[in-house]
Amino acid sequence: xxxxxxxxxxxxxxGAGRIAELHEALAAVGMKKPLLVTDAGLATLPVTLSVLGxxxxxxxxxxxxxxxxxxxxxxxxEAGIEVLRAGGHDGVIAFGGxxxxxxxxxxxxxxxxxRPMWDFEDVGDWWTRADPAGILxxxxxxxxxxxxxxxxxxxxxxxxxxxxxxxxxxxLMMPKIVIADPELTIGMPPFITxxxxxxxxxxxxxxxxxxxxxxxxxxxxxxxxxxxxxxxxKVVANPNDIVARGHMMSAxxxxxxxxxxxxxxxxALSHPVGAxxxxxxGMTNAVFMPYVLISNKSAVEGRLARLAAYLGLAPNFxxxxxxLVGLRLRLGVPHTLKDFGVNGDKREQIADMAVVDxxxxxxxxxxxxxxxxxxxxxxxxxxxxx
Numbered sequence: 001x002x003x004x005x006x007x008x009x010x011x012x013x014x015g016a017g018r019i020a021e022l023h024e025a026l027a028a029v030g031m032k033k034p035l036l037v038t039d040a041g042l043a044t045l046p047v048t049l050s051v052l053g054x055x056x057x058x059x060x061x062x063x064x065x066x067x068x069x070x071x072x073x074x075x076x077x078e079a080g081i082e083v084l085r086a087g088g089h090d091g092v093i094a095f096g097g098x099x100x101x102x103x104x105x106x107x108x109x110x111x112x113x114x115r116p117m118w119d120f121e122d123v124g125d126w127w128t129r130a131d132p133a134g135i136l137x138x139x140x141x142x143x144x145x146x147x148x149x150x151x152x153x154x155x156x157x158x159x160x161x162x163x164x165x166x167x168x169x170x171x172l173m174m175p176k177i178v179i180a181d182p183e184l185t186i187g188m189p190p191f192i193t194x195x196x197x198x199x200x201x202x203x204x205x206x207x208x209x210x211x212x213x214x215x216x217x218x219x220x221x222x223x224x225x226x227x228x229x230x231x232x233x234k235v236v237a238n239p240n241d242i243v244a245r246g247h248m249m250s251a252x253x254x255x256x257x258x259x260x261x262x263x264x265x266x267x268a269l270s271h272p273v274g275a276x277x278x279x280x281x282g283m284t285n286a287v288f289m290p291y292v293l294i295s296n297k298s299a300v301e302g303r304l305a306r307l308a309a310y311l312g313l314a315p316n317f318x319x320x321x322x323x324l325v326g327l328r329l330r331l332g333v334p335h336t337l338k339d340f341g342v343n344g345d346k347r348e349q350i351a352d353m354a355v356v357d358x359x360x361x362x363x364x365x366x367x368x369x370x371x372x373x374x375x376x377x378x379x380x381x382x383x384x385x386x
Contacts, residue, residue, distance in 0.1 A: 002015070003015030003016075003018065008257070009151050009174065009257055010151060010174050010175055010176065010177070010178060011176065011177045011178065012151070012177075012178040012179075012180055012253070013025065013177065013178065013179050013180065014180045014246075014249070014250070015180075015181065015182075015246070016181060016182055016183050016242055016246065017181065017183060018179055018180070018181045019051060019054075019141065019179055019181045019183070019184060020054070021179065022051065022054070022055065022093070022139070022141070022179060023054075023055060023058045023060060025139050025177040025179060026055075026060065026091075026093075026139065028176075028177060029091065029137045029139065029176045029177060030090075030137070031090055031091035031137055031139070032060070032061070032090060033060075033061045033062075033063075033087070033088060033089050033090050033091075034055075034060070034062050034063070034089060034090070034091050034092065034093045034139070035062070035063045035064070035065055035080075035083065035084050035087060035089040035091070035092050035093070035107075036048075036051070036052065036062055036063065036064050036065070036092075036093040036095050037065050037066075037068065037080055037092055037093065037094055037095065037100055037103055037104035037107055038064075038065075038066050038068065038095040038096040038100040038104075039066060039068040039069070039070065039096050039097065039099045039100045039103075040066050040067065040068060040069075041070075042066070042095070042096045042097075042100065042143065043064065043066035045187065046187075047143060047184055047187060048095065048096075051095070051141070052064065062093070063083065063084075063087045063089055065079070065080045065083045065084070065107075067079050067080070068080075068096075068099050068100055068103045069099065070099050070278070070280070071099065071158050071165070071274055071275065071278055071281070072099050072102055072103045072155075072156070072157050072158065073157065073158045073159075073160050074117060074118075074157055074158070074159060074160065075160070076103055076157075077103060077106050077107055077110060077117060077157060078117075080103060080104075080107040081107055081110055081111060084107055084108075084111055084136075085111070089136075090136060090137075091108065091136045091137040091138065091139070092104045092105070092107055092108040092136060092137075092138045092139075093138075093139050093140075093141060094108075094138050094139070094140045094141070094149075094150070094175065095141045095143065096141075096142070096143050096144070097142070097143060097144035097146065097147065097192070097196060098144070098146065098147030098149050098156075098196075098199075098281065100143075101140055101142060101147065101149035101150055101155075102147075102149050102154075102155035102156050102157065103155065103157070104138060104140075105138050105140070105149070105152075105154075105155045105173050105175065106155035106157060106168050106173070108135065108136040108137065108138045108173075109130070109135050109136075109155075109168065109170055109172070109173045111134060111135070111136045112131060112133065112134020112135065112136070113130055113131060113134050114131070114134075115129060115130075117157070117168060118159065118166065120168050120169065120170060121166050121167065121168060121169070122154060122166075122167040122168070122169035122358055123358075126169075127169050127170045127171070130170050130172075132172055135170065135172045135173070137176045138173070138175040138176060139175055139176060139177050139178075139179070140175035140177075140178045140179075141178075141179045141181075141184070142178070142180060142184070142185075142249065142252070143184045143185055143188075144185060144188060144192060144193075144196040144252075145182075145185055145193075145196055145197060145200060145235075145245065145248035145249045145251065145252045146195065146196025146197060146198075146199035146200050146252050146282050147196065147199055147200075147203075147252065147256065147281075147282070148200065148203060148252045148253050148254070148255045148256025148257070148259075149256065150175060150178045150180065150252075150253065150256075151174070151175070151178060151253045151256050151257055152173075152174070152256045153169060153170065153171050153172075153173045153174045154167050154168060154169040154170075154173060155167070155168050155173065156168075156271075158275050163272075163275050163276055164271075164272070164275055164353060165271040165272075165274065165275050165357075167358050178253075180249045180250075180253065182242050182245035182246040182248075182249050183242065183245075185245050185248070185249065186239060186240060186242070186245065188239075190236060190239075190332075191280070191283070192280075193232075193235055193236060193239070194232070194236060194282075194283070194286075194331045194332065194333065195280045195281075195282035195283035195286065196252070196282045197228060197232040197235070197248055197251075197282070197331075198228075198232075198282050198283065198285060198286035198289070198328075198331070198333065199252075199255075199281060199282025199285055199286075200224065200228055200248065200251045200252040200254075200255045200282075201224075201225060201228040201229075201232075201251075201255070201286075201289075202255075202266050202267065202270075202282070202285035202286070202289060203221075203224075203252075203255025203256055203258065203259045203263070204220075204221040204222075204224035204225045204228070204251065204254060204255040204258055204259075205221070205225060205266075205289070205293075206259065206262070206263045206264040206265075206266055206267065206359075206362065207220075207221040207255065207258035207259040207260075207261045207262065207263065208221035208222060208225070208258070208303065208307065209264060209293075209296065209299075209300045209303060209304075209364050210259075210261050210262030210263065210264055210362040210363075210364065211262070211299075211362070211364055212261060212262065214260075214261040217257070217258040217259075217260060217261035218258075218261070220254045220257055220258040221254070221255070221258035221259075221261075222307060222310055223254065224250075224251040224254035224255050224258065225251075225307065225311070226310065226311055227247045227248070227250060227251040227254070228248070228251045229311060229323070229327060230247070231244040231245075231247040231248050231251070232244075232248060232327070232331065233327070233330055233331065235248055236331055261362075262359075262361070262362025263359035263362045264292065264296075264359060264360070264362045264363035264364065264367075265288075265292040265295065265296065265354075265360070265363040265367050265371075265372070265375060266285050266288045266289055266292045267285065267357070267359040268354040268355070268357040268359045268360040268363065268367055268372070269288050269292070269350065269354045269372060269375060269376060269379075270284040270285045270288055271353070271354070271357050271359070272349070272350045272353035272354055272357065273337070273342060273350060275353075276346050276349070276350065277341070277342050277346075279340065279341075279342065283333065283334070283340070284340070286328060286333045286334075287333065287334055287335075287336070287337055287339075287340050287379060288375070288379050289324060289328070290321060290324055290325055290328070291375050291378040291379040292363075292375055293321060293324070294321070294378070295365070295371060295374065295375050295378075296363065296364045296365050297317060298365070299364035299365050300317075300364050301316075301317045304317045304320045304321075305317055305320075307320055308320040308323070311323065335382050336379060336380060336381060336382040337376075337379045337380045338380055338381070342380075343380075344376075344377075344380050347373060347376050347377070347380070348373075350372070350376055351369050351372040351373045351376060352369065354367065354372040354376075355367055355368065355369050355372055
């Protein structure tokens with residue numbers, strides 16, 4: 001696989017083995033005493049211990065914070081800020097999947113702020129409330145190929161008081177440097193490989209379907225979709241396929257770059273289900289995906305016909321939907337919410353939460369409460385009729 005240096009949307013060092021350049025990246029941003037933030041499950045694995053050891057061998061005084069849940073909560077951020085300040089750390093290495101990356105970025109963002117974190121939710125111009133001088137630099141090192149948080153300007157944190165996922169946003173939350181090394185993803189369990197890969201697909205697909213004029217985002221999204229369709233099955237069949245894993249890392253970053261255009265009903269429904277049932281975010285997206293497309297067919301039919309043609313399919317909506325359902329089946333994605341362990345006892349609450357989710361506004365058709373309930377019920381039972 002070819003190595004490459006990119007600067008879109010931020011500086012990226014892409015290629016196998018490039019984690020060895022982490023010390024150079026730290027020096028480039030002036031970070032001398034970093035705090036590595038990751039999730040609890042990853043903290044003791046060889047991939048993390050190897051990186052910590054590599055930095056310490058070079059005399060870098062690196063700290064570790066790993067009190068991060070799979071769906072991060074405010075308490076995780078607050079605990080991380082305390083560790084960062086107590087240790088005198090001057091920046092963050094956000095390491096891992098979406099939970100570690102999001103939490104690490106928000107910790108670095110909040111390090112020098114005096115207002116509560118929820119004052120910086122992605123609502124209007126709330127980000128302007130922040131003191132830019134109080135934001136520490138972040139270097140992002142993804143170990144999964146899904147969320148694309150490594151190239152994002154926000155972090156998703158669950159507010160346990162309301163059981164809602166909220167987006168904390170600031171332009172300076174974008175990591176200064178990304179090290180995208182596909183070798184770091186080799187140890188992912190199959191469930192996480194599939195879930196994160198389908199998350200990347202959801203980001204690309206919803207960005208492509210979102211209304212509005214953004215041809216750059218559309219182009220990135222379309223190629224990202226192709227990369228997932230071609231490479232996710234390869235990675236599942238052969239976890240050591242480093243070329244396919246590299247393409248999946250690219251697709252993940254492309255999805256997060258493209259969804260500045262918008263997301264939609266897949267995420268709007270997935271967020272409350274994840275918050276209420278603590279499900280894996282990417283796999284929850286995968287379950288909802290075809291049912292949201294069916295609901296939006298009248299608005300996206302022509303667009304998905306063009307996408308199908310690009311993928312080498314018959315140029316129509318049904319061909320793409322059939323290919324998507326076939327991909328899910330091949331990868332072992334649960335076909336229904338019931339298969340995923342989610343029942344209908346909170347359907348009303350989920351619909352109420354979905355319509356006010358920040359991503360709902362990007363749905364091609366207005367996501368009303370009735371439409372959210374209809375999609376949820378289809379996903380619960382597997383009903384695909386239009």
